[in-house]
Amino acid sequence: MYIKVLLDEDEIPKQWYNIQPDLPKPLPPPINPATKEPIDPKALERVFAKELVRQEVSQDRWINIPEEVRDVWMAWRPTPFYRAVKLEKALGTPAKIYYKYEGVSPPGSHKPNTAVAQAWYNMKEGVKRLTTETGAGQWGSALSFGCSTFGLKSTVYMVKVSYHQKPYRRTMMQTWGAEVFPSPSDRTQTGKKILQQDPDNPGSLGISISEAVEDAVTHEDTKYTLGSVVNHVLMHQTIIGIETEKQFEIVDDYPDTIIGCVGGGSSFSGLFWPFYYDKVSKKAPKEAEFIAVEPTACPSLTRGSYTYDHGDTARFIPLVKMHTLGHDFVPAPIHAGGLRYHGDAPTLCLLVNEKRVKARAYNQVEVFEAAVLFAKTEGIIPAPEPAHAIKAVIDEAIKCKETGEEKTILFLLCGHGYFDMKAYEDFFEGKLLPYEYPEEKIKESLRRLKELYPWAEKLPY
Numbered sequence: 242m243y244i245k246v247l248l249d250e251d252e253i254p255k256q257w258y259n260i261q262p263d264l265p266k267p268l269p270p271p272i273n274p275a276t277k278e279p280i281d282p283k284a285l286e287r288v289f290a291k292e293l294v295r296q297e298v299s300q301d302r303w304i305n306i307p308e309e310v311r312d313v314w315m316a317w318r319p320t321p322f323y324r325a326v327k328l329e330k331a332l333g334t335p336a337k338i339y340y341k342y343e344g345v346s347p348p349g350s351h352k353p354n355t356a357v358a359q360a361w362y363n364m365k366e367g368v369k370r371l372t373t374e375t376g377a378g379q380w381g382s383a384l385s386f387g388c389s390t391f392g393l394k395s396t397v398y399m400v401k402v403s404y405h406q407k408p409y410r411r412t413m414m415q416t417w418g419a420e421v422f423p424s425p426s427d428r429t430q431t432g433k434k435i436l437q438q439d440p441d442n443p444g445s446l447g448i449s450i451s452e453a454v455e456d457a458v459t460h461e462d463t464k465y466t467l468g469s470v471v472n473h474v475l476m477h478q479t480i481i482g483i484e485t486e487k488q489f490e491i492v493d494d495y496p497d498t499i500i501g502c503v504g505g506g507s508s509f510s511g512l513f514w515p516f517y518y519d520k521v522s523k524k525a526p527k528e529a530e531f532i533a534v535e536p537t538a539c540p541s542l543t544r545g546s547y548t549y550d551h552g553d554t555a556r557f558i559p560l561v562k563m564h565t566l567g568h569d570f571v572p573a574p575i576h577a578g579g580l581r582y583h584g585d586a587p588t589l590c591l592l593v594n595e596k597r598v599k600a601r602a603y604n605q606v607e608v609f610e611a612a613v614l615f616a617k618t619e620g621i622i623p624a625p626e627p628a629h630a631i632k633a634v635i636d637e638a639i640k641c642k643e644t645g646e647e648k649t650i651l652f653l654l655c656g657h658g659y660f661d662m663k664a665y666e667d668f669f670e671g672k673l674l675p676y677e678y679p680e681e682k683i684k685e686s687l688r689r690l691k692e693l694y695p696w697a698e699k700l701p702y
């Protein structure tokens with residue numbers, strides 16, 4: 242029995258769900274480290290489009306989606322929803338495993354859901370060029386695609402290690418018209434300074450963000466865009482969860498457990514927020530649990546500190562409260578490039594801190610074992626990022642086998658891995674190590690953060 246659920250185009254959601262009014266506590270505000278006071282959202286308009294800043298702080302639960310944005314999405318949305326029957330069989334589990342697949346978009350992941358929306362709002366406000374950072378290249382490709390759709394130029398600062406690991410992602414961005422630079426680059430003061438101190442620096446998302454922000458604020462017609470972490474981006478992704486709820490209605494089921502990988506938190510939040518809303522508004526037929534999965538090489542949610550830190554290395558971005566490994570974190574060059582960020586979305590961190598969401602970490606060897614089992618049973622070769630979620634799904638399904646529980650498990654397959662064959666090749670050749678980020682490095686980085694802002698702990702948020 243093969244189960245695949247498709248929806249009609251008119252079922253693409255017409256509104257996004259904004260979690261902010263439903264959080265268990267108000268979101269701690271971003272802080273200006275110079276004044277130690279909350280940032281006036283107006284200040285963010287120097288960096289982001291005005292409408293995106295409005296969405297960032299909005300307390301409206303539902304926000305209308307522009308018709309032009311839905312029109313572009315129609316090329317690949319609504320996305321398919323499957324039951325992983327063959328994986329269930331291979332595991333011998335009584336659990337039912339479902340997944341929503343976002344790899345059918347032109348760049349191959351969930352990222353264009355927000356890229357198209359961000360490009361549209363910027364175009365409407367007269368912006369001519371957008372800058373951004375990219376790790377694995379998924380977000381950079383999505384933004385290049387979004388910009389090409391609405392006739393904007395795009396500049397992408399790609400983490401140097403990924404620039405060399407994933408040359409075809411770079412070419413994909415160039416095909417959609419982007420200029421792409423390995424970061425740290427000599428195009429910005431930030432990049433030049435880092436290269437002077439450390440010419441072989443492999444780059445990090447924190448450094449690329451600093452370069453992209455610097456480029457945007459030093460050019461009149463240019464704004465910056467982010468592919469994860471901030472509230473408006475996570476909200477744009479809620480179309481994933483809203484569609485999934487409709488698909489569950491068709492199969493007459495509802496998830497007990499909802500699992501997603503976390504880099505900054507946008508794909509997982511896009512999936513689980515609508516189910517969270519069901520829960521807090523008492524509409525849910527069951528109490529679903531939410532599980533965020535990250536790499537042991539970048540364990541921000543599981544081993545980071547919940548404190549105020551910068552989202553970027555050069556400290557252009559205000560302080561935000563999140564689980565962090567420290568803004569000067571330089572990750573090991575693991576293949577899940579999209580999960581190598583030192584922090585996480587403040588909304589997700591708040592929910593983890595309030596024990597509404599659980600977090601766990603896996604090493605890349607066990608993650609690739611899970612990815613290969615999934616590819617052999619279900620056919621689709623997953624990107625290394627969602628392979629983390631697959632590992633957690635398999636563990637949960639095996640637990641069900643042991644207890645006899647017939648749980649319904651949902652996860653997000655947020656992208657395909659067809660540009661990640663080098664990672665699979667390294668796995669097959671036994672070159673991947675089960676890397677764990679050293680405790681000492683986390684402590685050092687957080688000690689430096691505390692020395693920098695000793696007052697941050699006493700803030701009333």
Ligand SMILES: Cc1ncc(COP(=O)(O)O)c(C=O)c1O
Pocket residue numbers: 350351376377378379380468469470502503504505506507508509578579580624626627655656657
């Ligand atoms: C396919 C894929 N999944 C997940 C992520 C992680 O980001 P987020 O947690 O915002 O979904 C990335 C980031 O680049 C990605 O490319």
